[in-house]
Amino acid sequence: MDNFGELLHGFSIAITVPHLVLMVVGVLLGILVGVLPGLGAPNGVSLLLPLTFGMQPVSAIILLSSMYWGALFGGSVTSILFNIPGEPSSVATTFDGYPMARDGRPTTALATAFGSAAFGALVGVILITFLASWVAQVALAFGPAEYFAVYFLAFASFVGMGGAAPSKTLVALAIGFAIAAIGIDTVSGSVRLTMGVDELVKGVNFVVAVMGLFGIGELLVAVEEEFHARAVSTKIEWREVFRAIGRLPRHSVALLRSAAIGCWMGITPGGPTAASFMSYGIARRFSRRGKYFGAGEVEGIISPETADHAAGTSALLPMLSLGIPGSATAAVMMGGLMIWGLNPGPMLFVDQKDFVWGLIASMYVGNIVAVALVLLTVPVFAALMRIPFVIIAPLIVIICVVGAYSVSNSYLDVVMMLGFGIVGYLFKKLFYPLAPLVLAIVIGDKAEDAFRQSMLMSKGSLGIFFANKLVTCLIVAGITLLLLPLVLQLPRLWRKPASAATGTTAQEKAQETAQETAREKVII
Amino acid sequence: MISRRALELATAILTGSFGVAVVVSSLDNGIGWSSAGVDAGTFPFLTGIIIVLGSLYNLVRGVLPATALANVPIAITPIELRRLAGLFVPAAIFVAAIPLAGMYVASSLYVFAVLAIPKYQSVPRALAMAAATALALYAVFERMFQVSLPHGALAAALGF
Numbered sequence: 001m002d003n004f005g006e007l008l009h010g011f012s013i014a015i016t017v018p019h020l021v022l023m024v025v026g027v028l029l030g031i032l033v034g035v036l037p038g039l040g041a042p043n044g045v046s047l048l049l050p051l052t053f054g055m056q057p058v059s060a061i062i063l064l065s066s067m068y069w070g071a072l073f074g075g076s077v078t079s080i081l082f083n084i085p086g087e088p089s090s091v092a093t094t095f096d097g098y099p100m101a102r103d104g105r106p107t108t109a110l111a112t113a114f115g116s117a118a119f120g121a122l123v124g125v126i127l128i129t130f131l132a133s134w135v136a137q138v139a140l141a142f143g144p145a146e147y148f149a150v151y152f153l154a155f156a157s158f159v160g161m162g163g164a165a166p167s168k169t170l171v172a173l174a175i176g177f178a179i180a181a182i183g184i185d186t187v188s189g190s191v192r193l194t195m196g197v198d199e200l201v202k203g204v205n206f207v208v209a210v211m212g213l214f215g216i217g218e219l220l221v222a223v224e225e226e227f228h229a230r231a232v233s234t235k236i237e238w239r240e241v242f243r244a245i246g247r248l249p250r251h252s253v254a255l256l257r258s259a260a261i262g263c264w265m266g267i268t269p270g271g272p273t274a275a276s277f278m279s280y281g282i283a284r285r286f287s288r289r290g291k292y293f294g295a296g297e298v299e300g301i302i303s304p305e306t307a308d309h310a311a312g313t314s315a316l317l318p319m320l321s322l323g324i325p326g327s328a329t330a331a332v333m334m335g336g337l338m339i340w341g342l343n344p345g346p347m348l349f350v351d352q353k354d355f356v357w358g359l360i361a362s363m364y365v366g367n368i369v370a371v372a373l374v375l376l377t378v379p380v381f382a383a384l385m386r387i388p389f390v391i392i393a394p395l396i397v398i399i400c401v402v403g404a405y406s407v408s409n410s411y412l413d414v415v416m417m418l419g420f421g422i423v424g425y426l427f428k429k430l431f432y433p434l435a436p437l438v439l440a441i442v443i444g445d446k447a448e449d450a451f452r453q454s455m456l457m458s459k460g461s462l463g464i465f466f467a468n469k470l471v472t473c474l475i476v477a478g479i480t481l482l483l484l485p486l487v488l489q490l491p492r493l494w495r496k497p498a499s500a501a502t503g504t505t506a507q508e509k510a511q512e513t514a515q516e517t518a519r520e521k522v523i524i
Numbered sequence: 525m526i527s528r529r530a531l532e533l534a535t536a537i538l539t540g541s542f543g544v545a546v547v548v549s550s551l552d553n554g555i556g557w558s559s560a561g562v563d564a565g566t567f568p569f570l571t572g573i574i575i576v577l578g579s580l581y582n583l584v585r586g587v588l589p590a591t592a593l594a595n596v597p598i599a600i601t602p603i604e605l606r607r608l609a610g611l612f613v614p615a616a617i618f619v620a621a622i623p624l625a626g627m628y629v630a631s632s633l634y635v636f637a638v639l640a641i642p643k644y645q646s647v648p649r650a651l652a653m654a655a656a657t658a659l660a661l662y663a664v665f666e667r668m669f670q671v672s673l674p675h676g677a678l679a680a681a682l683g684f
């Protein structure tokens with residue numbers, strides 16, 4: 001196997017003392033941002049980004065990706081111990097994780113969550129190991145039209161499968177594209193959309209947007225609810241850790257199903273949040289103990305956690321092999337790649353073998369490091385949650401301000417960051433998804449270039465998007481996904497009078513509405 | 525108290541006017557097809573149109589009492605609004621003060637103000653935290669990563 005040899009070479013890069021140290025630092029910082037409300041993986045990674053400019057790209061990506069793993073784990077800690085999801089993607093973990101911890105089994109809940117999370121991540125990494133280079137090889141033959149079709153498919157899948165209202169997803173996406181277009185146009189050299197502000201010629205950096213949208217926005221949402229971090233016991237009993245992990249194979253069906261859902265949602269950019277909810281919902285429907293879900297059921301923890309991490313990990317597959325990030329954090333990392341002078345996409349697998357395989361190998365090692373560290377540090381980070389929010393909030397504001405400023409030493413960026421904060425708050429409050437907005441800011445220019453290049457090739461005819469089988473399939477799949485919400489709406493309209501007559505029981509209905517609102521609340 | 529409907533309306537108008545601005549501004553760059561290929565304004569023009577149409581749809585949906593909106597009629601209660609203002613107003617003042625006072629002075633004043641004025645912390649403790657913030661920023665950025673944060677007009681006048 002070619003891949004296997006490359007992977008071994010990757011391990012020789014990943015397992016060196018400096019890189020292991022970077023992993024530990026990254027994971028710890030990741031858990032920190034995962035635990036703190038208002039700071040999440042996208043923010044954490046963009047905060048670290050300016051600090052990586054002097055590093056080797058492979059060291060930089062190891063630091064950033066380890067931070068991502070840490071954040072994914074950190075989010076679960078607060079979900080289980082405090083019923084406060086540290087990350088949007090770990091909301092579904094609160095449904096069963098917190099009840100189990102409250103009933104006196106916090107160690108079991110944490111160990112189950114981390115064990116299944118590690119399994120999900122492992123499946124994601126294995127998928128990347130075997131699939132990424134193959135996808136990249138196929139993509140090497142892509143022309144601009146195929147690229148545009150893939151971008152189109154990625155954005156269409158947000159609209160069709162993201163879970164938020166399609167019209168809101170569409171608006172968020174289009175705003176992202178418009179923001180990406182601000183500044184000098186790379187093709188014609190003309191200045192666009194600056195609306196009279198000269199400083200905007202340099203464009204709007206995605207880090208500024210991320211700091212505002214995710215940082216300030218999330219902080220504003222968090223401050224609304226006065227929250228009490230009332231923790232259940234945070235002592236870890238080591239024997240129970242191994243016992244709980246030893247019990248995981250009994251739930252292999254749930255594990256495999258959730259991993260598959262996660263990988264699918266990660267590759268088609270549905271993102272970890274949607275993946276964990278979908279996985280939880282499906283598990284509840286198909287589990288024999290489905291009616292006990294919500295009261296501390298093991299599979300209720302396994303399903304969202306496995307899917308969350310599988311999606312988080314496999315989101316890097318399209319980023320590496322196609323240059324399309326599968327989640328907001330992957331989008332930020334991809335922005336980093338471009339700043340380091342790498343061109344995300346299939347050429348990475350040809351030109352930057354050390355980088356790609358070093359990263360893939362580091363994902364195996366990094367996740368092991370993350371599981372070990374998160375178990376060891378649960379009490380420390382749980383104690384952190386007891387610091388009052390009024391102290392943490394101004395510190396996060398300062399971090400976001402300094403972070404936005406340090407991108408290009410511009411005061412305008414700080415002001416824009418604050419503006420993005422208001423937008424982020426409004427969008428979160430009204431369930432506009434933020435991930436597509438960030439994705440569009442990062443890859444908007446590339447999508448536009450692909451479109452214009454294909455138009456140049458075809459001399460202005462849209463026929464180029466139906467010129468061969470591959471491109472036609474991609475475009476048709478994209479259009480199908482775009483229309484999916486409309487199609488799904490039809491039977492609901494038709495069924496409405498009927499359901500009133502037969503009627504589900506009131507209790508069932510109430511439960512479903514509660515879940516729906518909880519779901520709507522967090523589809524970001 | 526702000527209702528969900530009002531918030532939906534305000535947001536749709538906000539996104540819609542951004543869309544209109546994009547459309548108008550992209551017309552300057554030319555839209556359509558020219559000898560050099562697709563004109564620079566075309567793509568932004570199309571996204572602007574999508575934003576405007578999408579916002580109009582959201583606007584209409586926000587006004588109509590849809591079932592999805594019915595279970596959360598109130599978006600922000602007065603208490604929540606006060607908490608929001610309590611976080612955002614000082615933050616905005618902090619950002620506004622940066623050009624004059626510089627990042628270090630502004631951030632330590634900000635930390636001191638939000639902790640000491642609502643009496644979350646005693647004055648000495650708030651002072652200590654404010655000083656620690658400025659010192660940490662200086663150590664991390666100016667020293668470790670060699671990023672110069674703005675020192676402000678005040679510092680410039682004093683000759684720093």
